[in-house]
Amino acid sequence: MIPALPDPTALASAVSARDRLALAQALNLLDDRRPAARQCAAAFLDALPAEKLDTGGHLIGITGPPGAGKSSLTAALIQVWRRRGLKVAILAVDPSSPISGGALLGDRLRMHASGADREVFIRSLACRGEFGGLSAEVWPMSLAMLAAFDIVLVETVGVGQKEIDVSKMTDTTCFVAQPASGDSIQFLKAGIMEVPHVIVVNKEDIGMAARKTLSELKTTLGRRTDAEGWQAPALSASAALGSGIESLADALDGHRRWLLERGQFTARRQRCQAEWLVKHLREEFGRHGIGLLGGESALFTELTHSPRRSPIAAYEDLRVRVVSGF
Ligand SMILES: Nc1nc2c(ncn2[C@@H]2O[C@H](COP(=O)(O)OP(=O)(O)OP(=O)(O)O)[C@@H](O)[C@H]2O)c(=O)[nH]1
Ligand SMILES: [Mg+2]
Known part of the structure; x- marks a missing residue:
């Protein structure tokens, strides 16, 4: 049986409160590749406390x-x-x-x-x-x-x-x-x-x-x-x-x-996410995909200078740009 998807906001609150069952459920959700689950996972990540x-x-x-x-x-x-x-x-x-x-x-x-x-x-x-x-x-x-x-x-x-x-x-x-x-x-x-x-x-x-x-x-x-x-x-x-x-x-x-x-902490977290996004793109679309988005270094600059978003939502946007050819 396919497990029902959780309410992302409620899940984020429960995870922040260190509810172990909720955390286990969240990790499973993040591992779920079904499109509806990806959407739910993106909403969950967006609901986590930004600071x-x-x-x-x-x-x-x-x-x-x-x-x-x-x-x-x-x-x-x-x-x-x-x-x-x-x-x-x-x-x-x-x-x-x-x-x-x-x-x-x-x-x-x-x-x-x-x-x-x-x-x-x-x-x-x-x-x-x-x-x-x-x-x-x-x-x-x-x-x-x-x-x-x-x-x-x-x-x-x-x-x-x-x-x-x-x-x-x-x-x-x-x-x-x-x-x-x-x-x-x-x-x-x-x-x-x-x-x-x-x-x-x-x-x-x-x-x-x-x-x-x-x-x-x-x-x-x-x-x-x-x-x-x-x-x-x-x-x-x-x-x-x-x-x-x-x-x-x-x-x-x-x-x-x-x-x-040194005020580099948040920048490093952003850089981590940029690395993850670029690596993901490379796995899915190869160098060609990165090229379509302006090449690796331009992409890093763009990603490290844009406002923070959940990695899954950010990836979906990049994916759409590659697939539509620009
Ligand atoms: N003498 C000695 N042996 C150690 C020490 N720490 C770990 N070991 C032994 O080294 C072996 C490997 O330890 P692990 O902690 O499983 O090493 P690991 O790097 O996590 O190994 P993998 O996850 O399999 O890559 C075990 O047999 C441990 O008992 C230490 O401080 N001294
Ligand atoms: Mg080990």
Whole structure:
């Protein structure tokens, strides 16, 4: 049976009040491709509180190679954030890997998910191998979660170019490096991997190899800054021992405050949405579609200078323009 569509305004109020059932329903709605559902989803997103979407909360992307400890670090961070009184939502994007079967949440995350803490919300999402490894729905879903939680963390697997997508659709990106694996350092050096906002070498409990990786990363980063002028700190931590987690939480928040102090926070959120829109267009219409709208750079300028709208409504407008040929 096809589920009935909810009332978008009522759903938005319930989500903002952190009604868990409503949030689960909203995430399903955002994942529903039927045209009537898209319309309902657009109205839902438009009814979310604008200030939360512009300047509220903190949207964090955590990425890194398989097995580096992203889920374990996330579980450890949740403890720190909860002690600080913050409400946390996690979106774990699992690759639908034929080997693992995908959708594997870390055990410690699963513990939180089944726990009694009502201020922690965890959702796992298969990425269906589309959108360069990042599910197309992550951006709208992040917005829904930002309406209700202080921290929204998106976990994705990636080294090399894969992680770029999540880094472009979050306020702050954190890369988890695996000790004794030179890959990420090589990718950083070669410019294949964009410099994340925070780098953490996990598993410092294993000693020498972790220290060596940290010092190599620090050397590689040097005094490099990103396009906005932020210099990424490299830290070490152990999710297993719970060491370095407070500093990691501080570093992540440091980047959020830095963006806010410079008045770049809202602009970054707009840029995230523009990235999502352009990526979506490219997936559906290829370079030709982008060309019809004046090319990528003109499109970015247009999108980052227009008033904020729900991503789904904005996308529909762009789609109509491409289809009608201008
Ligand atoms: N020694 C040590 N092992 C750790 C630490 N953190 C995680 N691990 C182990 O590393 C393995 C992978 O941890 P996960 O947290 O599942 O890593 P992940 O990056 O989320 O992995 P995927 O989601 O599969 O890519 C598990 O066996 C963990 O027990 C740590 O701080 N020290
Ligand atoms: Mg994981």
